[in-house]
Amino acid sequence: MQELTTTRHNLHIDPTMTVWGWEIPVYLFLGGLVAGMMIISGYFIFSQRYKKTNCVTYVLPIISIVLLSIGMFSLFLDLEHKLYVWRLYTTFRITSPMSWGAWILILVYPVIVANLLMDPPKFIANKFPQLQKVKDYIHQRPMLIKNIGVGNMLLGGMLGVYTGVLLSTMGSRPLWNSSMLWVLFLVSGLSTAAAFVHMIAANVEERELLAKADNGFLTIELFVLALLIIGLSTSSAVHISAAKLLVSGIFAPAFWVFVVGLGVVIPLIIQLNAVNHKIKHTPIAPILVIIGGLILRFIIVQAGQYSHYLNAHFK
Amino acid sequence: MARFGMVIDTKKCVGCMDCVVACKTENNVPEGYNRDWIVTVTNGKFPDTTLEIQSQRCNHCDNTPCVSCCPTGASHIHDVGNVVLVDHEMCIGCKACVAACPYDARFIHPDGYADKCTFCIHRVEKGELPACVSVCPTHCMYFGDLDDPNSEVSKLLASRKNHPLMPEAGTSPRIFYLI
Numbered sequence: 187m188q189e190l191t192t193t194r195h196n197l198h199i200d201p202t203m204t205v206w207g208w209e210i211p212v213y214l215f216l217g218g219l220v221a222g223m224m225i226i227s228g229y230f231i232f233s234q235r236y237k238k239t240n241c242v243t244y245v246l247p248i249i250s251i252v253l254l255s256i257g258m259f260s261l262f263l264d265l266e267h268k269l270y271v272w273r274l275y276t277t278f279r280i281t282s283p284m285s286w287g288a289w290i291l292i293l294v295y296p297v298i299v300a301n302l303l304m305d306p307p308k309f310i311a312n313k314f315p316q317l318q319k320v321k322d323y324i325h326q327r328p329m330l331i332k333n334i335g336v337g338n339m340l341l342g343g344m345l346g347v348y349t350g351v352l353l354s355t356m357g358s359r360p361l362w363n364s365s366m367l368w369v370l371f372l373v374s375g376l377s378t379a380a381a382f383v384h385m386i387a388a389n390v391e392e393r394e395l396l397a398k399a400d401n402g403f404l405t406i407e408l409f410v411l412a413l414l415i416i417g418l419s420t421s422s423a424v425h426i427s428a429a430k431l432l433v434s435g436i437f438a439p440a441f442w443v444f445v446v447g448l449g450v451v452i453p454l455i456i457q458l459n460a461v462n463h464k465i466k467h468t469p470i471a472p473i474l475v476i477i478g479g480l481i482l483r484f485i486i487v488q489a490g491q492y493s494h495y496l497n498a499h500f501k
Numbered sequence: 502m503a504r505f506g507m508v509i510d511t512k513k514c515v516g517c518m519d520c521v522v523a524c525k526t527e528n529n530v531p532e533g534y535n536r537d538w539i540v541t542v543t544n545g546k547f548p549d550t551t552l553e554i555q556s557q558r559c560n561h562c563d564n565t566p567c568v569s570c571c572p573t574g575a576s577h578i579h580d581v582g583n584v585v586l587v588d589h590e591m592c593i594g595c596k597a598c599v600a601a602c603p604y605d606a607r608f609i610h611p612d613g614y615a616d617k618c619t620f621c622i623h624r625v626e627k628g629e630l631p632a633c634v635s636v637c638p639t640h641c642m643y644f645g646d647l648d649d650p651n652s653e654v655s656k657l658l659a660s661r662k663n664h665p666l667m668p669e670a671g672t673s674p675r676i677f678y679l680i
Contacts, residue, residue: 187546193518194538194557196608203605205596266594267613273573273593284572284597357566357671358603422669495603495667 190496203491209264211483214349215378216257218371218479220250221349222379224294224342226396227301232335236304240389242396247302248310251295258291283352290344297337300324304334346372353490361428361486361493366414370482373410377403378479381453381472397461400475404454411446428493437489445485449478504563505582505620506647506675507634508654508663509556513641516541516554520633520642524558527621527632531611536618537633553680556633556642558618559606560666560674561585567598567607576615582646584622589614603670620644647675 198205223246230236230243265271275292279285302310304324306317324330350368357363380403384396418429432441453471460467516539524530524537537558544551561584568576568585575591576598578584587598592614599607599615610616621631625644629635634642645652650659657663658677665674 187544189543191541192538192557193521193540194535194605196534196605199599199605199608203600205599205609264595266596266609267592268594270573270591270593270613273575273591277572277574279569279572279574281569282572282597284570284595288572355570356597356601358601424669491600494605495670 203494204488206264206487206491208484209260211480211487213257213261213264214352214371214487215480215483216253216260217349218346218375218483219378219382219476220254220257220294220375221342221346221372222375222377223250223253223383224298224301224338224345225376226379226383226399228335228338228340228342230335231301231304231338232332235392236331238389238391240387240392242383242387242389242392243301244305245307245386246383247298248307250298251302254291254294254298283348283355287348287352290341290348294341294345297334297341300334301338304331343372346375349375353486356490358495359428359490359493360422360424360495361418361431362490363425364414364417366410366417367486370407370410370414373403373407374479374482377407377450378476381475385469385472393467394461397457397467400472401454401457401461404450404457404475408446408450408454411450424493424495428489431489431493432485435489437485437492440481441485441489444481445478448474449481450475453478502580502648503582503646504648504675505561505584505625505644506654506677507620507631508643508657508677508679510641510643510657510661510679511553511555512679513639514554514556515639517638519636519638520556523632523636524618524621527624528619530616534608534610534616536616553678555666555678557604557606557666558633558676559585559602560604560672560676561618561620562675563673564671566601566603566672570597570601572597579622581622581626582620584620584625585617586619586622587615587617603667603672604674 194200227243227246230241235241236243274288303320311317347368350371353362354364354367377400380396380400384393384400387393415429415433418425431437453474456471459465518539521537528536530536537556540555540557542553565585568578573591573593575588577586579586594609594613607615607617624631630644634644643654643657645654647654649655661679663677663679665677
């Protein structure tokens, strides 16, 4: 038997760490969702699908800007020394994923804006008629359009990957310390984005294409979730203990019901039937995928903070 | 360059918490927070039990996940004694270092920056001992240069059985407990 007693009672540290509240999961979710939308939009531009009528690629940039800004505001709310936020941009720390993320976010905005300028929304175009010249300039240059597509896919990929790397570099938290985490967050970002886009797409062909793509992403997500748990379960004692938090521990009910069940398996079954025309296209499945993606971020962030070298000996 | 560390004799420590009070007073640690604390470890099965009282704080590790994850460079390794410090004016309070520490030795000060033990570097630079070491009534705490083979800490580590905390976390902590 081993018993530990401590006199420490630091706020948000003891008895278990809760320094990151709702702000970080919301940011990670919105970051992943925007990353997925950038990749989808970039692909539609690169593959010339943007020429088709009602192409969803024209509505994605403005949605991306709004969602990413909400995410960044949420990140800002999480900072305890808010007035010093500018310090992020006076340096670049190569070993800090958060520093990488701060600079990636700065690069993401111009790339989304370039996408937006291909066909600015009416409420913006009416206020700034000179944007028509920019639009004409872009549309006269097919290579520039391809580069905008590639830029969106590239930066979207970096954004999606970084949200996972941010957590996985922390060796102190065994649950996060997995090389599968960035793959999980990238695939989850793609699945939630595909779900969101096929929910709002006006073009029926696109809607079907994205529903099929979403089924692919959800299937991959299931495998990645399995690999994450298998990877942790076959590692050291602290990692096994971390895996148990999700499989059979206090986070297990939320993980199995909201992430695996309602977030992946059930929408996958609904969407498989929808793309095979057995049932009508329904927004229920994509809504479940989006909520599942959000809950996944909450569970990973909270369970990760809970997982600890010491807890492994006592749980 | 010196590499400051600490050696704590668990055979002498009685867990009186003088070190805790001294730290709070010396460093104006706000109410409800601790830069150092006492952990009591009981091992074994009755009647064969052992008791170890540990005065714990930031381990000023050689491998510092808290420094490498800091996005602004606020968490840094000080020139004097390789002590791990936080520059309050550069810290944005992102809490990455708090999550990155396997010892949970950091916390967010009510003023918004990450805070922790500094080995009382302001005293050490004046040739004094850290406050916790200087007040210990049983003289169970020793502070010095781990790279100097003639320092008291090095001699104690060479002559007595000892262990750091959670070496499996891989951070090479610089506080050792004599057993």
